[in-house]
């Protein structure tokens with residue numbers, strides 16, 4: 001059957017408020033052309049992020065009621081710890097309120113001036129946390145991962161030769177860890193193969209460098225491995241997940257993605273001494289080691305979410321709906337990163353709007369047009385998010401691609417919502433020459449995409 005059915009029924013609904021193009025134009029201007037600053041109530045379809053936006057299941061809500069709110073050693077903690085240990089095999093499980101809290105602890109311990117942290121592509125908060133520690137964040141994705149139209153099953157793979165060259169250049173003693181992001185969010189939600197992780201592991205082993213995963217989308221990555229990597233088709237996803245974690249010395253997880261929850265994170269590690277130091281930092285800023293800034297009910301929801309996400313009917317529906325959106329956009333003449341990855345479709349805004357140069361932010365211009373036209377909110381992943389000025393030369397540093405990400409919240413929207421998105425972008429494709437570029441009026445020094453203000457050029 002060609003029709004993708006959502007493998008769940010809807011028990012509770014949340015109304016969407018309809019808006020007019022005139023109202024949206026007013027709101028967009030009031031938000032200084034930054035959709036982050038638009039009230040969510042005025043958004044028809046919110047594809048800003050797949051992070052923390054999932055619909056929880058009846059079992060997760062039941063778990064919320066069972067939550068044990070004892071300060072230390074709550075039942076909910078032990079349930080959560082057992083699920084995460086079974087899933088990942090990691091001996092040290094630290095709960096955090098979200099992914100970046102795990103990153104902050106990890107890089108406070110391992111980062112620092114003079115250090116280099118390689119990754120396939122650092123996510124924005126990961127890069128910011130590495131740099132905040134004084135270290136240099138280095139992106140080393142394979143060449144195919146930088147070319148939107150090039151079809152490759154694992155465009156998130158790390159450039160293993162590039163990793164070896166970096167280590168040779170800066171010295172293994174200055175590479176405190178290597179990270180691999182699965183799936184590679186900033187590079188198009190593209191998966192990383194087990195073969196590539198194994199090769200990265202061997203390079204790390206040769207130099208005594210620990211390998212950490214940024215594993216926010218571990219289940220989607222594993223399902224894409226099952227679908228695309230030779231020899232994996234007949235293996236259960238949970239086993240591929242386990243193989244993935246077995247290759248690593250630790251991981252940061254934002255549970256707001258494949259944990260199917262609205263808040264929560266995890267920091268995992270094998271090294272006892274490092275875990276002891278991490279626990280001390282956890283207590284300092286997050287909370288005691290058995291709750292880490294979360295309520296007992298949040299731990300329950302995460303424990304259940306980490307189980308549910310391994311349901312292969314769910315994962316196949318999830319990946320097929322992303323693919324369906326990608327196919328629809330390509331048919332409508334909208335260039336995307338091909339093939340679509342696990343959680344989002346990325347529009348190649350640079351190619352879609354060739355009349356807008358990178359310094360006028362084609363991605364930001366497209367997402368403003370999309371909101372104004374159809375009330376759809378998306379996010380820019382391009383020169384707004386990653387562009388900056390080299391402090392030494394004063395020259396602009398630009399990312400390799402100007403993208404707009406349509407991230408699909410888990411279990412929230414139906415196929416007709418997705419059809420609406422395809423139709424809206426198809427209409428925009430017909431009048432795209434009228435879309436105008438933007439300039440920055442005001443921006444903070446780091447993570448500027450969240451709060452920057454723009455004006456139309």
Ligand SMILES: Cc1ncc(COP(=O)(O)O)c(C=O)c1O
Pocket residue numbers: 051098099100101123125126181183185214216254255256264265
């Ligand atoms: C790959 C990746 N790493 C880290 C994070 C940060 O997680 P959080 O938003 O929970 O702090 C995100 C969030 O979107 C992500 O996609």
